[in-house]
Amino acid sequence: MPIRRLPTELINRIAAGEVVERPASAVKELVENALDAGASEVQVQADGGGLTRILVADDGGGLTADELPLAVERHATSKLAPDDAGDYDLLRIATLGFRGEALPSIGSVARLSITSRARGQADAHAIFVDGGAVGQVSPAAFPGPHGARVEVRDLFYATPARLKFMKSERSEAQAITEELKRQAMAHEAVGFALDLDGRRTLRLPAEAPGDEGRLARLGAIMGREFSDNALLIDHEREGVRLSGYAGLPTYNRGNAAHQYLFVNGRPVRDRLLQGALRGAYADFLARDRHPACALYVELDPGLVDVNVHPAKAEVRFRDPALVRGLIVGGLRHALAAAGHRASTTVAMAALGGFRAETMPPVPHRPSGGGFSAWAQGGWTPTPTAQAIPGLSEVSARAEPEPDLAGFADAPAATPAFDLVDFPLGAARAQVHETYIVAQTRDGMVIVDQHAAHERLVYERMKAEMAEGGVARQALLLPEVVELDPAEAERVAARADELAALGLVVEPFGPGAVLVREVPALLGDTDVIGLVRDIADDLSENGSALALKERLEEVCGTMACHGSVRSGRRLTAPEMNALLRQMEATPHSGQCNHGRPTYVELKLADIERLFGRR
């Protein structure tokens, strides 16, 4: 067959295959156009899963009559402008779109109509494209002062093959919702609305720009629980800014679906994020639990290449290590600052567990408060009241409120100072020889003694490991581990980093590494399996988490054995000492597996339980 040049229409259809994969991608392109046009309100309607009709209306800048035919022409865009020398710079893209492919692509596979009134123009115009055939610009009616309405009917009617590959209307509608939510998370100052088959399913009013508005937007999309349990992240390094919100470790999920990354306002999927999140939460979550987060990376457009994926779902950073480091660092910082905060979900769940049942009257204990007798002395409170960095936020909550003052002088006869004023309060009792009940200024705290102490021991061991270095057992018979050549190279390239953790490897011809020393902590271990895991980690996450996790697992086990068990009776001074240590130890709010070490019930919550409020 001779080589022939393809007609433009066919080229557009082929391009449409890449750019417009399903209705949701058409919605994405059109919403991005609206956002690029400076819209403050974007309305989306989709019928029949978007296959019958999609309408995206905005109040952005709009298009003039002259621009309309250009808009539907391939590689015509308003988003790239030549610089003074007449050159176009693809490395500095500040808009969401830039290729000028979306509208012609959609137009080539559907019936497209654009109606628009440009800002400051009296007249509105429309243009129609039907399966690639561009019609004439004609005057039309437009409801708003300026903006554009883009309507796509019968998507993929011109490419029946593609049509066959569509999933059910329901799942396409779902995909559209997801897509719009992602866009909405990135642009909190823009209002969004979605109608599916004429029914309003999503309404997100414009929020004030900034962190608060963003949190409100995230709460509206990811759920109230997320915004209640989210930590503000705000970190900047070498001109790269990381902001957004990450969930407390105790607010975790069974899958990674609630992890969002935005780069310069563009939602992207990136494996870098997953690896970085795992690294940051490594200490706090079991492997099969996932944190929720929405992180926003802003950096100089020149430092990121968005032109690597037709739908721009992936980006490439010029310095991925910097971005990864920033995410891990920012999250760790925020998590450390959150100190021992456990998620309110836990407390809410605990509250939910209480039932206001009518119980048979319990015979009253005659003792005039057996606990308060304890509390009134007999031990000297150990003043570990050093200022705890990062705790300020929490202790602020625990500060005595004037109207609660009467409550405070109930049982605790004020010694030198009041234990109740500590964030975790004064230990009042131990129940079931497992839980410590403590009274704080404005509520009560229930501590799982084993989980809490385990965490304390673990943190201490980790600090020790970091300080003392990892002892390495040299191998008499060095182990050769066969890998594929790329993996072997990756492992060998990280030799220094691994050596710091006690694993000494060196390259051993193509496709193998030689292990000379292993961390003594691991004992007689499966070296081959370990190196393979590390190789997998390096290719997936770009960092050798496996080794660190292995070491921390050993520490975790030892911590578990070395800590106070459930069922052990504790004296009041012991309990108070444990509470004070928890306050002084970072990350003491959850055990090594992400379960909370304590729950706090506010007085208000307790009052609510009894119908006093």
Place this chain on the structure above:
Amino acid sequence: MKLTIERAALLRALGHVQSAVERRNTIPILSNVLLSADRDRLTFSATDLDMEIVDEAVAQVDQPGQITAPAHTLYEIVRKLPEGADVSLSFTGEDPRLTVAAGRSRFNLPVLPAGDFPVMSSEGFAGSMAVDVNDLIRLIDKTRFAISAEETRYYLNGLYLHTIIVDGQARLRAVATDGSRLALADMPAPEGAAGAPGVIVPRKTIGEARRLLEDAGETVDLQISPQKIRMELNGAALTSKVIDGNFPDYGRVIPKDNNRTVMVDAKLFAQAVDRVATISAEKSRSVRMAIESGRVVLTVRNMEAGQAVEELEIDYDGEPFELSFNARYLLDITDQISGGTAELRFGGPNDPALVLDPADADVQYILMPLRV
């Protein structure tokens, strides 16, 4: 099957075979011991499919026959019977269970047919050698501690038994290593050893063999084929598969020119190491040895548990140097020193150390240092 047997004989034979039986089995019959009564003997056989132990005892057989019954239960029952009791075992058509009776005690145990019991073939052995029991015990005791428990390197999960020519003399040698230390013991090769293949004998087999050797006479009859090893002693026989793999070329790692020789009292050294290691809470148990002319200083430093230092006299005359070892590994090795003195030969700080026993020229130990 119907017979009467003296409790002690029954207990001894069951004791020999029952430990071959795994506690938990997916194949029910592997929990059982095969009892075969014939003429004036009761034969016991137990297996885990990798190893089989057979023993026999004199019994008064009224009616010959075969049956299998739960090994551990039977052993526990017999163990608890009063001393000197006569135990009667019967399995007749009337009761589909094995009846164990002694004095006023009666037990009925479930059985499985003898025909289903797996029997390990004892064929394929070329020849046999008669080995002195104490020599074999020594080979095992000096080396088995270094057998690896880590299962990915399966070829290290056993004792490498092979013949080797040293200075023109044939030797039977046992070697064990877990990758960071190695133990080696020799004995003059017994007659018939020449031409026997080198085999890796699994850890469990070594343990069972060692137990059986306790009750053995003066010599054991050892047969080795490339797939199996068989040991016959005093009426009992242990047959085991060997590990199908290549033992590493250990000769390569034996240091040849470690020229810093330290002589130390083995017992005092072991006690000192044990004392200072009390401080090392972590698993690595690193002990630092600072060696200088005439003395060694052992140090363990642990951020949490504190610090331990102990000084010991040694016979050394040379440049001072320092290196670290895993305390447990040091103790394992010094435990094996039979004379009063241990000879430690060191090379560089990253080189393996060689430990010799001046009282026993036929053992060598190699230990890799810890790097901190």
